[in-house]
Amino acid sequence: MKFRLISCSLALSALLSVHAQQVMDVNTKKMGASVSPTMYGLFFEDINYAADGGLYAELVKNRSFEFPNRLTGWDISGKVTVMNDGPFDKNPHYVRLAPSGHSDKHTMIENHGFFGIGVKAGEEYRFSVWARVVEGGSAKLYIDLVDNATMSDDQKIGSGSVDVSGKEWKKYTTVIKAKKSFAKAHLRVWGSNKATTDIEHVSLFPVKTYKGRENGLRQDLAQALEDVHPGVFRFPGGCIVEGTDLATRYQWKNTVGPVENRPLNENRWHYTFTHRYFPDYFQTYGLGFFEFFQLCEDIKAEPLPVLSVGLACQFQNRKESDHAAMDELKPFIDDCLDLIEFANGPVDSKWGKLRADMGHPEPFNMKYIGIGNEQWDAPYFERLKPFVAAVRAKYPNIKIVGTSGPDSEGKMFDKGWVAMKEQKADLVDEHFYRPEAWFLGTGDRKKWPNCGALRYDSYDRKGPKVFAGEYACHGAGKKWNHYETSLYEAAFMTGIERNADIVEMATYAPLFAHVEGWQWRPDMIWYDNTRMFKSVSYYVQQMYAMNKGTNVLKLTTKDPADPKGKKAIPVAGQDGLNGLFASSVYDKTTGEVIIKVVNTSKEAQPVSINLLDMTGERTAETLTLQHSGSMDDENTLSNPNKIVPVSSTVNCTTTGKKKQTVLNDNLPAMSFRLYKVKK
Incomplete structure (x- = not known):
């Protein structure tokens, strides 16, 4: 998991906020409930x-001609017939490509894919098909990836062929390399002009699958x-x-x-x-x-x-x-x-x-x-x-x-x-x-x-x-x-x-x-x-x-409704907490205390997090998610990294004779920040 690093000071004065500092206590000594690995x-x-x-990753739609409209996703030319006695009992349909009878008339099927077929320049694509020659002997199938929208002399993005032989159904494969990137390609399969060929389960996959x-x-x-x-x-x-x-x-x-x-x-x-x-x-x-x-x-x-x-x-x-x-x-x-x-x-x-x-x-x-x-x-x-x-x-x-x-x-x-x-x-x-x-x-x-x-x-x-x-x-x-x-x-x-x-x-x-x-x-x-x-x-x-930890740590703040300040409550957006939400876990595998704080307020908020039973100055790693403009902002295909977590650090100070570790920070408005501190 990689995030871009930023150099910034997180030691903003609490005086810049309209809110009073929210003090939270994290009990880092007593392990709470186990966090399920499936959480x-x-x-x-x-x-x-x-x-x-x-x-x-299949790129061909209706590859076995089993859609209710057997040729959904396909264009055809020449002598193309849908048959229903194929080699696979649960997918019995296939197409028969017969010679047109004229050297300049081609029998062909062309697949549109799913909203087109996406290919990338230099990448390889594995074409496969089950086929047979109806009368025996041999025939050749020609396979093209094409760009029908191009204004160039040649629509072909990449080509290949397979040699089909015999009356029995067999699987044939070839690899096609794309010459350019195109999101709306089609796949053409040309039949032989000399023999009738049956084809079934026409498939195209990237060679580089997961x-x-x-x-x-x-x-x-x-x-x-x-x-x-x-x-x-x-x-x-x-x-x-x-x-x-x-x-x-x-x-x-x-x-x-x-x-x-x-x-x-x-x-x-x-x-x-x-x-x-x-x-x-x-x-x-x-x-x-x-x-x-x-x-x-x-x-x-x-x-x-x-x-x-x-x-x-x-x-x-x-x-x-x-x-x-x-x-x-x-x-x-x-x-x-x-x-x-x-x-x-x-x-x-x-x-x-x-x-x-x-x-x-x-x-x-x-x-x-x-x-x-x-x-x-x-x-x-x-x-x-x-x-x-x-x-x-x-x-x-x-x-x-x-x-x-x-x-x-x-x-x-x-x-x-x-x-x-x-x-x-x-x-x-x-x-x-x-x-x-x-x-x-x-x-x-x-x-x-x-x-x-x-x-x-x-x-x-x-x-x-x-x-x-x-x-x-x-x-x-x-x-x-x-x-x-x-x-x-x-x-x-x-x-x-x-x-x-x-x-x-x-x-x-x-x-x-x-x-x-x-x-x-x-x-x-x-x-x-x-x-x-x-x-x-x-x-x-x-x-x-990625930061679920192994055990819950109790994180509380004083109840604003308690005038004596003795009652502790969870930080969960309740009245008087100014839209703050927080939770904390400990990770036994890394020895880290992990604190998650969400500020749903429209103003920055100063927070002070007491890491009870921890002493000394430390450095906390932070990961922050916040918008850069409007609350309606979103990531898009053209700007996929508009809003991503950003990593940085904040220094933890000490307080009192026991030098208890305290994390002071100013949370940006409408933000989610995660802290990790080594215990």
Whole structure:
């Protein structure tokens, strides 16, 4: 993680601020609750072209001709016929390229990619295709990457060819080197003018994928995930787990095995929002459960798969007949048990063998499973019971994640928590997309009784742990990744950290968005076909994840409402604290005290942090996130580093006869600053 260094003096006089100095005490001697290694993580859902067209590095859309309109994404010329008796039973369609009968008439198919095909000058791209010569013998396929918008004499950015032979289906590959960078290229495949050729599963990947895998991930996007240093990775959703109906729910068994034979699935997000409508948005399952587990291993995050509980999306399906009946749940329960075997089972088990055959004989050591995404009330509670019983009986060490539904409070939320306690779920998945007042804790307490950084202070410590599985601050009238909402997320997260005894994991949502294909925002990472940028929310998450420590340290200030000044309270934006939020942890691995302070005030604020049980002068490393202009500022493709954390230092002084260490600083208005001090 690299940040640009600045040379500046942080010893600004407190007199410059309109606020009185806020004094905080950090108990550095007594270790508090352990911070779970999974505390800060990532949540992936295939929305906003997050998989195909995003993290999954395949550049060809509708590569197996299985979209309902078999030639979606393709232009054709000459004698092109769609066939349906191909070599892969779950993807039976392919195209037949027949000679046109004239030397100057070419049979060709041309793919548009996902909003174009992004290529970079000097980079190599691996083309592959399954093909055969219908009558036997040999034929040649010509492959071009082209720029249809060019005014030059030659549209070709790069070219290659493959020699096809025989009547049997075989896989052929060639590598094409791009001569220039272009975000909107197309891929052309020319048929032979001498023989009829069948082609199936037409594919193009960058050679440089993440970890260099052929069925791999886009390098820059996957690296951005690794750079967060996440503790947990939740996948594959989200609402796609439920499906708009049960027929289109995400089914993990369709996403494993040979990539050529993973069936297409409808993506429920392609028609959900009519104001952002993408009718050609499907799931090829090229990025499937094996690849998800592999990614978790690569980025050192605990995998948290979420499976269907037999309920389709309850928002869109109000009749009982829309869902699996209680006596129809066995296949759904088997999916859970079989997934655990796929992830952890020995190589001589049915699903463990498939994992080994895919190249990973060692178990993935999965520890968590989510059952149901965002369901609520009796239909969910009743169906969950047999799942819990089956998993507990066969895999008692697996932690089960239930859900409290789609709301952060209210009748159904309360019922969800009661039911999860009764069923002894290990964690409860909470979701909250809320405005600024909710995250700051300044909203209507009747409407939002548990909001802001104090949310988890009053939670029952004897029940399940909390998984804040989907959350983001949605600005009122400003629903995009601007700086202000990211700052309020940082403020809220001080409460997550302070309550590490009850909160085991938290993940911002959604994760990815293509700038031309988004349906939901704000999102954590944005990209086009060749570039990407990290939102300010990304850097907030990264600052927490890379500095989560191992134990909570108690951080308090005097209650402004206590005239005698004897009562200590958390620094959590309460009345009289002038919009300050703070939390502190200790990291046993580095010997550092780590303090996070968020100033949500419009004025700079002087703070004095007493590091109790520490003596002597020291130097604190700092990391600061602040805007340079407007609170609406955001990072963009053209200016990806407009707002990034900046590192510096501040000197700690001493006070009193015991020379107690004190950190004095002046926090900029509307800023998030992190301090690290060696103990």
